[in-house]
Amino acid sequence: MSILILAEHDNASIKGATLNTVAAAKAIGGDIVVLVAGEACSAAAEAAAKIDGVSKVLVADNAAYGHQLAENVSLLVAELGKDFSHILAPASTSGKNTLPRAAALLDVAQISEIISVESADTFKRPIYAGNVIATVQSSDAIKVITVRTTAFDAVSAEGGSATVEAVASAHDAGTSSYVREEVAKSDRPELTAASIVVSGGRGMQNGDNFAMLYSLADKLGAAVGASRAAVDAGFVPNDMQVGQTGKIVAPDLYIAIGISGAIQHLAGMKDSKVIVAINKDEDAPIFQVADYGLVADLFNAVPELDSSL
Amino acid sequence: MKVLVAVKRVVDYNVKVRPKSDGTGVDLNNVKMAINPFCEIAIEEAVRLKEKGVVTEIVAVSIGAKVSQEQIRTALALGADRGILVETDVEVQPLAIAKLLKAVCDKEQPQMVILGKQAIDGDNNQTGQMLAALTGMSQGTFASEVVVDGDSVTVTREVDSGSQVVKLSLPAVITTDLRLNEPRYASLPNIMKAKKKPMDVMTPEELGVDVTPRVTTLKVEPPAERQAGIKVADVAELVDKLKNEAKVI
Ligand SMILES: Cc1cc2nc3c(=O)[nH]c(=O)nc-3n(C[C@H](O)[C@H](O)[C@H](O)COP(=O)(O)OP(=O)(O)OC[C@H]3O[C@@H](n4cnc5c(N)ncnc54)[C@H](O)[C@@H]3O)c2cc1C
Ligand SMILES: Nc1ncnc2c1ncn2[C@@H]1O[C@H](COP(=O)(O)O)[C@@H](O)[C@H]1O
Numbered sequence: 001m002s003i004l005i006l007a008e009h010d011n012a013s014i015k016g017a018t019l020n021t022v023a024a025a026k027a028i029g030g031d032i033v034v035l036v037a038g039e040a041c042s043a044a045a046e047a048a049a050k051i052d053g054v055s056k057v058l059v060a061d062n063a064a065y066g067h068q069l070a071e072n073v074s075l076l077v078a079e080l081g082k083d084f085s086h087i088l089a090p091a092s093t094s095g096k097n098t099l100p101r102a103a104a105l106l107d108v109a110q111i112s113e114i115i116s117v118e119s120a121d122t123f124k125r126p127i128y129a130g131n132v133i134a135t136v137q138s139s140d141a142i143k144v145i146t147v148r149t150t151a152f153d154a155v156s157a158e159g160g161s162a163t164v165e166a167v168a169s170a171h172d173a174g175t176s177s178y179v180r181e182e183v184a185k186s187d188r189p190e191l192t193a194a195s196i197v198v199s200g201g202r203g204m205q206n207g208d209n210f211a212m213l214y215s216l217a218d219k220l221g222a223a224v225g226a227s228r229a230a231v232d233a234g235f236v237p238n239d240m241q242v243g244q245t246g247k248i249v250a251p252d253l254y255i256a257i258g259i260s261g262a263i264q265h266l267a268g269m270k271d272s273k274v275i276v277a278i279n280k281d282e283d284a285p286i287f288q289v290a291d292y293g294l295v296a297d298l299f300n301a302v303p304e305l306d307s308s309l
Numbered sequence: 310m311k312v313l314v315a316v317k318r319v320v321d322y323n324v325k326v327r328p329k330s331d332g333t334g335v336d337l338n339n340v341k342m343a344i345n346p347f348c349e350i351a352i353e354e355a356v357r358l359k360e361k362g363v364v365t366e367i368v369a370v371s372i373g374a375k376v377s378q379e380q381i382r383t384a385l386a387l388g389a390d391r392g393i394l395v396e397t398d399v400e401v402q403p404l405a406i407a408k409l410l411k412a413v414c415d416k417e418q419p420q421m422v423i424l425g426k427q428a429i430d431g432d433n434n435q436t437g438q439m440l441a442a443l444t445g446m447s448q449g450t451f452a453s454e455v456v457v458d459g460d461s462v463t464v465t466r467e468v469d470s471g472s473q474v475v476k477l478s479l480p481a482v483i484t485t486d487l488r489l490n491e492p493r494y495a496s497l498p499n500i501m502k503a504k505k506k507p508m509d510v511m512t513p514e515e516l517g518v519d520v521t522p523r524v525t526t527l528k529v530e531p532p533a534e535r536q537a538g539i540k541v542a543d544v545a546e547l548v549d550k551l552k553n554e555a556k557v558i
Contacts, residue, residue, distance in 0.1 A: 070438065
């Protein structure tokens with residue numbers, strides 16, 4: 001078996017999600033090849049070559065892949081992927097954008113967000129907002145899979161010594177172009193990689209009140225997340241949304257503040273190791289998944305918690 | 310221009326479904342069904358583009374059993390002009406859905422196809438991307454803003470790091486994210502009018518598409534249960550538990 005992994009990177013470095021994806025590939029077993037498609041991405045390729053367990057890195061360094069547009073990268077993945085038994089990418093917005101497109105070009109199914117590898121063709125994945133876990137078996141010759149990164153412990157970024165090989169083929173579909181990006185800048189850890197996450201919901205009342213959570217998060221070295229209600233109400237940007245249709249997190253500690261615990265929110269955080277809920281409604285469903293529940297007004301409890309740390 | 314919107318019939322988002330006790334499937338007996346929320350957003354976007362004069366005709370397509378007509382009627386009540394049901398009683402997986410939608414595109418020649426980013430039953434998030442691949446169209450997935458400008462469309466996409474703006478040449482596939490718009494409610498007169506709007510019914514065979522599944526579900530089970538937790542009396546107890554019991558801070 002041989003596995004091609006589409007790396008998550010920003011040309012300069014490899015994103016952590018790639019390390020979790022390599023872990024899933026190791027669980028499948030076989031030769032692991034990482035594809036770095038980008039522009040001026042040799043630094044990312046060198047970093048990929050050091051990842052534990054990777055035998056080869058393919059670098060497609062071309063302007064057509066500069067912003068990793070799905071129209072172009074999927075053509076590359078479909079071309080190279082023909083020689084592999086599996087093609088994997090993290091279930092990030094970029095993996096989700098490109099991999100189904102590549103799968104369709106190869107005329108095979110794509111299996112989304114696997115949480116475990118049962119065998120080389122059988123995997124578990126959550127459906128219905130995580131209320132059901134399905135065990136699915138693929139009959140396709142090439143298995144194209146996105147990986148829920150929180151379900152696989154990252155392999156080491158160091159210790160490997162893969163060969164690096166340039167790929168000459170440049171696919172430019174010519175149908176799309178990159179205009180700009182607005183990247184939310186923050187000194188806090190990345191939401192999906194943080195070991196502590198503090199999240200606020202509609203109970204926060206407005207964006208200004210999130211300052212309380214930022215302060216708390218900074219004391220804990222935590223990332224800050226939010227419910228969709230908080231995003232919808234414009235308290236915080238969309239990239240903070242945790243849930244079925246937002247980001248999936250599984251930190252050591254998740255603190256839900258002023259969040260009721262709708263199915264869709266729970267889908268994104270209920271695999272956290274320890275869950276704390278602060279809510280003034282003692283019947284809020286969030287308490288059903290909380291290890292420690294505090295029934296209190298958050299406007300009293302959060303400042304008190306902050307000052308006692 | 311003509312827009313095709315794909316709408317799926319799914320379990321209502323408020324329902325917490327459970328696997329059947331024998332693990333063969335999900336218990337959908339007497340469960341409330343609805344149009345997939347992301348598909349509702351897709352319809353709304355098409356209707357807004359029509360109200361702006363950009364779009365001239367909206368065709369709502371659904372693939373599924375005869376009852377999916379209900380969701381097409383909902384789409385018609387919300388402002389779609391006509392409906393197409395690709396009727397089949399078997400479970401159709403995303404690749405085959407994309408092939409069926411491509412076959413419909415070949416007939417209808419839309420300039421834009423709007424889909425939900427994800428159906429909330431299978432949580433696949435694939436069909437739009439696959440349709441774009443099969444038709445060679447550009448794709449604007451997870452859209453929070455769609456601006457049509459001549460023969461191109463500028464799409465703001467919700468990505469993990471924030472947002473990304475891409476410019477796509479038409480025809481294009483768009484998949485909707487939650488913040489794209491807030492769907493309207495269908496008014497009673499519009500619900501009545503929708504009953505008279507045309508709806509074509511066709512089959513996968515007529516469209517020449519093989520819908521044989523590539524993935525078999527071997528079993529379904531509930532997720533691991535969490536251990537019941539406790540309520541703490543105050544912040545001091547919470548801090549104590551986190552430090553000394555859970556040892557996470
Ligand atoms: C298709 C679809 C996808 C969705 N995807 C997601 C998703 O990915 N993530 C997500 O989060 N949601 C998602 N949702 C929305 C979800 O259904 C809920 O509406 C949302 O999670 C509710 O957010 P909330 O808990 O912040 O708000 P609410 O449900 O309004 O809860 C607010 C809570 O704050 C508490 N509160 C208020 N004031 C105080 C106070 N002073 N002190 C303490 N507690 C207080 C209240 O008791 C209440 O429990 C989705 C919905 C749909 C239809
Ligand atoms: N059976 C179906 N009928 C019509 N549209 C569908 C169907 N299945 C999926 N879609 C479309 O594809 C989107 C994404 O679905 P999925 O890839 O299954 O998560 C949905 O929001 C619909 O717009």
